[in-house]
Amino acid sequence: MNIDTAGYGTLIVIVIMAIVTLATRWGGVFVMSFVPINYRVQQFITAMSGSVLVAVLAPLAVKGDNGARLALLTTAIVMLTLKKPLPAIAAGILAAALVRQF
Amino acid sequence: MSNVEPHLHELKLTHIYDGFKQLIPLALFVIVFGVAFGLAAAQTGLSDTSAVLMSTLVFAGASQFAALDLWGQQVPVVPLMITVFAINARHLLMGATLYPWLRELPVAKRYGVMLVVSDANWAMAMQAFSRGKPGLGLLFGGGIALWVAWILGSWLGLHFGSAIEDPVSFGLDMVMGCFLLAMVVGGKKNLRMFIIWTVAACSSLLAYWYLPANSHVVVGALAGGILGALWMEKQQ
Numbered sequence: 626m627n628i629d630t631a632g633y634g635t636l637i638v639i640v641i642m643a644i645v646t647l648a649t650r651w652g653g654v655f656v657m658s659f660v661p662i663n664y665r666v667q668q669f670i671t672a673m674s675g676s677v678l679v680a681v682l683a684p685l686a687v688k689g690d691n692g693a694r695l696a697l698l699t700t701a702i703v704m705l706t707l708k709k710p711l712p713a714i715a716a717g718i719l720a721a722a723l724v725r726q727f
Numbered sequence: 728m729s730n731v732e733p734h735l736h737e738l739k740l741t742h743i744y745d746g747f748k749q750l751i752p753l754a755l756f757v758i759v760f761g762v763a764f765g766l767a768a769a770q771t772g773l774s775d776t777s778a779v780l781m782s783t784l785v786f787a788g789a790s791q792f793a794a795l796d797l798w799g800q801q802v803p804v805v806p807l808m809i810t811v812f813a814i815n816a817r818h819l820l821m822g823a824t825l826y827p828w829l830r831e832l833p834v835a836k837r838y839g840v841m842l843v844v845s846d847a848n849w850a851m852a853m854q855a856f857s858r859g860k861p862g863l864g865l866l867f868g869g870g871i872a873l874w875v876a877w878i879l880g881s882w883l884g885l886h887f888g889s890a891i892e893d894p895v896s897f898g899l900d901m902v903m904g905c906f907l908l909a910m911v912v913g914g915k916k917n918l919r920m921f922i923i924w925t926v927a928a929c930s931s932l933l934a935y936w937y938l939p940a941n942s943h944v945v946v947g948a949l950a951g952g953i954l955g956a957l958w959m960e961k962q963q
Contacts, residue, residue, distance in 0.1 A: 638802050642781065642790070645815070646790065649817075652819045653822025668956050669952045676926075681817070725897075
């Protein structure tokens with residue numbers, strides 16, 4: 626099925642995207658309201674919350690250019706030493722920018 | 728997080744305002760992503776109204792860029808829905824991880840707060856909870872800051888996007904990645920978490936290479952979560 630992007634078509638496409646995205650924003654909360662929160666579920670949730678980020682970042686580090694890799698490495702090192710996110714992010718971006726100038 | 732403390736789910740106006748302020752620095756960078764989206768939307772042939780409306784109603788950057796890839800005289804509906812769902816499926820996991828605190832809120836507030844959930848404000852909220860601080864203000868107030876920045880950036884990109892020369896060479900594409908990594912590194916660290924993250928990373932990469940497009944985040948996150956549920960910390 627295709628939707629013409631002329632006239633109201635674009636609006637319909639955008640509304641479809643919005644509904645699908647809203648379903649993802651609400652779906653997890655809705656499903657969890659049927660799950661009793663015991664210790665095992667809490668452990669699942671805690672482990673998953675870090676894992677979401679790691680799963681986003683892993684391909685970024687592997688498929689990225691050297692600028693991307695050095696940015697992530699720099700951010701990790703500065704974060705481990707200073708424990709402050711803003712300097713860590715700034716250092717990471719600076720690293721990427723420097724690598725890409727040459 | 729072995730027990731949910733009573734005050735952590737608090738969501739007063741001051742919490743929302745604090746959250747809004749705390750995410751303003753990152754929101755400035757989100758404006759830059761928004762500009763990139765607005766520019767790409769204009770080049771794809773979306774009208775100004777459509778592009779701004781999409782950013783307002785959808786508010787999920789990666790899936791909006793993916794939608795532009797499918798755009799033409801006609802848009803295939805089912806591939807579009809699958810793509811948007813797969814890219815945004817991580818919201819399902821975020822909602823699940825927030826549930827222990829969200830369940831303390833009345834239903835309307837619970838789902839209202841989730842309207843603006845995205846990577847950055849969710850990560851900040853989870854970090855606050857893990858430190859024993861209230862996080863829902865960060866989630867909602869911070870989400871509003873990011874949402875406004877995304878809309879504003881999209882609009883700017885439609886009108887002035889071509890004025891920005893090559894944001895990649897300035898490393899600006901790495902802002903979100905570095906931010907999320909800082910959140911991971913700033914979180915609780917021990918051997919167990921490290922092994923869980925390694926499993927999540929390897930599963931994500933395997934899915935990235937061998938499974939359908941956009942499945943890697945969900946696969947990696949679930950792998951890490953399941954390992955965490957099987958190999959539990961000793962209860963205090």
